[in-house]
Amino acid sequence: MTIRVGIVGTGGISRAHQRAYTQVGGFEIVAVCDIIKSKANEAADRWGVPRKHVFTSYNKMLEMDEIDTVSVCTYNQGHRRPAVAALNAGKHVFCEKPMAATLPDATAMVRAAKASGKILQIGIHSTFNPRLQFAKKVIDSGLLGDIYYSESTGGSRRRNPGRTFIYKKTAGAGAIVDVGVYNMHDSLYAMGYPKPVRVSAITEDYISQQDPQFKGIMDVEEFGVAWVRFDNGSVMVFKISWVVHQDSLGPSFCLGKEAGISLNGPVIYADAYTNDLKKLVKSEGLTAEANPPEGMTTIKFSGFPEIDVWQAQITAFREAVKADAPSPILPEGVLLTNVIMDGIFRSHAAGKEVAVRVPEI
Numbered sequence: 001m002t003i004r005v006g007i008v009g010t011g012g013i014s015r016a017h018q019r020a021y022t023q024v025g026g027f028e029i030v031a032v033c034d035i036i037k038s039k040a041n042e043a044a045d046r047w048g049v050p051r052k053h054v055f056t057s058y059n060k061m062l063e064m065d066e067i068d069t070v071s072v073c074t075y076n077q078g079h080r081r082p083a084v085a086a087l088n089a090g091k092h093v094f095c096e097k098p099m100a101a102t103l104p105d106a107t108a109m110v111r112a113a114k115a116s117g118k119i120l121q122i123g124i125h126s127t128f129n130p131r132l133q134f135a136k137k138v139i140d141s142g143l144l145g146d147i148y149y150s151e152s153t154g155g156s157r158r159r160n161p162g163r164t165f166i167y168k169k170t171a172g173a174g175a176i177v178d179v180g181v182y183n184m185h186d187s188l189y190a191m192g193y194p195k196p197v198r199v200s201a202i203t204e205d206y207i208s209q210q211d212p213q214f215k216g217i218m219d220v221e222e223f224g225v226a227w228v229r230f231d232n233g234s235v236m237v238f239k240i241s242w243v244v245h246q247d248s249l250g251p252s253f254c255l256g257k258e259a260g261i262s263l264n265g266p267v268i269y270a271d272a273y274t275n276d277l278k279k280l281v282k283s284e285g286l287t288a289e290a291n292p293p294e295g296m297t298t299i300k301f302s303g304f305p306e307i308d309v310w311q312a313q314i315t316a317f318r319e320a321v322k323a324d325a326p327s328p329i330l331p332e333g334v335l336l337t338n339v340i341m342d343g344i345f346r347s348h349a350a351g352k353e354v355a356v357r358v359p360e361i
């Protein structure tokens with residue numbers, strides 16, 4: 001079975017979609033759409049799509065029965081409409097991250113996926129990193145005990161992407177939705193998607209506004225930090241930057257009552273290298289180094305397969321489509337990132353902590 005793909009938005013990231021579809025195999029790009037006709041034509045010529053299947057309206061493209069799945073590669077503010085239209089037209093959707101720029105948009109997308117019974121996978125490729133997958137298995141096994149605190153961190157010292165990423169009109173928001181969605185989703189996924197209930201946050205754009213390239217035109221944030229309270233009583237501190245006066249905002253980690261884990265290694269900080277952990281390490285084909293070997297110890301792991309996370313996410317999408325089964329990245333889980341982000345922007349505007357609520361789907 002070849003999965004026939006229509007691509008909406010033929011800008012920068014659509015090339016990565018095409019590359020991954022080709023590398024993974026089992027896909028054929030049969031139609032492209034961009035509001036800028038010349039861009040759509042160029043993409044079609046590059047990918048061998050006939051000109052009769054080049055569109056400037058995704059609604060027209062969705063009339064093609066020969067399309068099974070749709071790649072949504074428009075800027076963040078343009079995810080909802082083509083994704084919902086494609087799901088309503090009975091197509092599966094692979095949509096770029098973030099799911100959407102706003103909570104109402106993300107909610108509409110998850111509702112459309114549920115109502116149509118079609119797959120909606122969001123392109124958060126970092127979640128497929130084998131190190132994160134192992135960290136999740138450690139957490140799921142209960143080896144850390146209850147998690148009462150975590151930090152979810154990412155970003156860069158100077159990497160303002162410019163282009164359509166710096167305008168609210170196209171991107172919706174800045175560093176928080178652009179790169180923050182990766183580490184925020186990875187932490188929530190690893191912890192089993194705890195339900196957020198309160199958020200206190202600030203955002204900042206000061207350093208970019210001193211740069212003549214961005215001054216007065218960029219209207220999104222370059223930095224954000226939030227204190228997120230979950231209904232299980234635990235708290236997560238979220239930190240992200242495009243631009244900041246630090247090399248790094250630190251690692252992402254989770255503190256459990258029995259042990260702690262740094263997600264990036266991963267590294268486990270425990271009072272013993274237990275037999276249960278030894279069993280898990282063996283079953284995963286990994287090697288562990290506990291130092292010291294007994295008592296309060298720091299356990300580092302090696303032997304993770306070196307994989308291409310882009311190919312991994314597209315493979316997962318292909319298998320979900322073939323089996324007509326849910327993707328491993330559930331849209332209901334990704335929706336929690338939009339719930340928290342919505343809380344971050346409301347909290348910043350209000351100057352105080354705000355309540356957040358996960359919408360009914």
Ligand SMILES: NC(=O)c1ccc[n+]([C@@H]2O[C@H](COP(=O)([O-])OP(=O)(O)OC[C@H]3O[C@@H](n4cnc5c(N)ncnc54)[C@H](O)[C@@H]3O)[C@@H](O)[C@H]2O)c1
Pocket residue numbers: 008009010011012013014033034035036039056058073074075076078096097098123164178
């Ligand atoms: N996964 C990653 O590593 C990664 C990297 C970069 C960007 N992205 C994401 O990909 C998305 C797009 O980013 P980009 O860099 O390709 O942006 P881009 O601005 O280069 O491309 C977006 C394209 O969408 C087109 N478009 C806009 N509205 C449309 C509509 N209604 N119908 C058809 N086409 C439409 C635009 O004309 C443009 O060609 C963003 O959501 C971004 O967050 C992901």
